[in-house]
Amino acid sequence: MGLDIRVSKLEGILAAAKKAVVVSHHSPDGDAVGSTVACGLYLAQRGVAVTLVLPGAMPDNLNFLSPAEHPILIHENTPEAVEAAIAAADTIICLDFSGLSRTEYLEQPLRESRAVKVLIDHHASQETEPFAEVIATREVSSASELLFWILMRMSDVAGDAKRLPIRCLEALYTGMMTDTNNFANSVFPSTFEMASALIAAGVDKARLYQQIFNVFSESRMRLMGYLLKDKMTLVPEYGAAFMVLSEAEKQSYDYRPGDSEGFVNLPLSIASVRISALFTETPEGYIRVSLRSKIGTDVNSLARDYFNGGGHVNAAGGRLHIPVDAVAAYFLDSLKKHFGR
Ligand SMILES: [Mn+2]
Structure with a gap:
């Protein structure tokens, strides 16, 4: 050791x-x-x-x-x-x-x-x-x-x-x-x-x-399916995928603390995706940010520079104090500024 x-x-x-x-x-x-x-x-x-x-x-x-x-x-x-x-x-x-x-x-x-x-x-x-x-x-x-x-x-x-x-x-x-x-x-x-x-x-x-x-609820599994089918957006220019989960959507799926744990990893199984982001609105009103990446792409600096957070090279988090319907535009803008294109 x-x-x-x-x-x-x-x-x-x-x-x-x-x-x-x-x-x-x-x-x-x-x-x-x-x-x-x-x-x-x-x-x-x-x-x-x-x-x-x-x-x-x-x-x-x-x-x-x-x-x-x-x-x-x-x-x-x-x-x-x-x-x-x-x-x-x-x-x-x-x-x-x-x-x-x-x-x-x-x-x-x-x-x-x-x-x-x-x-x-x-x-x-x-x-x-x-x-x-x-x-x-x-x-x-x-x-x-x-x-x-x-x-x-x-x-x-x-x-x-x-x-x-x-x-x-x-x-x-x-x-x-x-x-x-x-x-x-x-x-x-x-x-x-x-x-x-x-x-x-x-x-x-x-x-x-x-x-x-192996102990989750049916509603958590249905929420995962809903996010992947209807809420996952791909941004091919940056090899990115993101999902935004609102408080209202959480409530309609009987959301419990921890239910979205791991969801952010799922889009990384797509060959062309190297960055995945999950944005979750909280009852307190801010947006919880989870970022994951494949080897060779750094989301720690992305989290630090644009999402008031940090963590590790391939797994980082942060928070945003903006309305949930402004998140998508903010994320796209952060990709443009950070990865410069
Ligand atoms: Mn830890």
């Missing part, structure tokens, strides 16, 4: 921790939930009183990860309980985001907290000022993978995954599996090493796959 990860400072921070909060980003995906749960269960095993927190609702298919003994608190649902836990914490572990703004309404309570804060992330560049320690690299598949390699280096684990609770291992596997789209993107040699170690330690990968990928 060639990853350059140093945990001595983190060991010291955790040795002093008594009350911890573990938190990830808004619109949590499998990596956010997986890394949060795994980190929480590890801290609980160390005897730390831990509270698991997410800023907003998580996809139904990940609910099974929420530990009965440490249920994930959703700030949107129980703001008082979450803010009380943050105020009482001496240690806060932040996972799978590059800056506190990704926690939306939790940003302020997190900034105001005097707890020792640690950031564990795999995105491009991290905010550093609020954190006593930042452990970050882009040379891993996911925050869950990075957390796995950190835990393996902790002295109480000492490289033996079996010393971690099985639910922790399952959560780590889930985060890695979902962030790589089941080993399709951003997979490194270390990712397979991690998968191998987790399976050897008892993770049932087939059961997890079923539990995560």
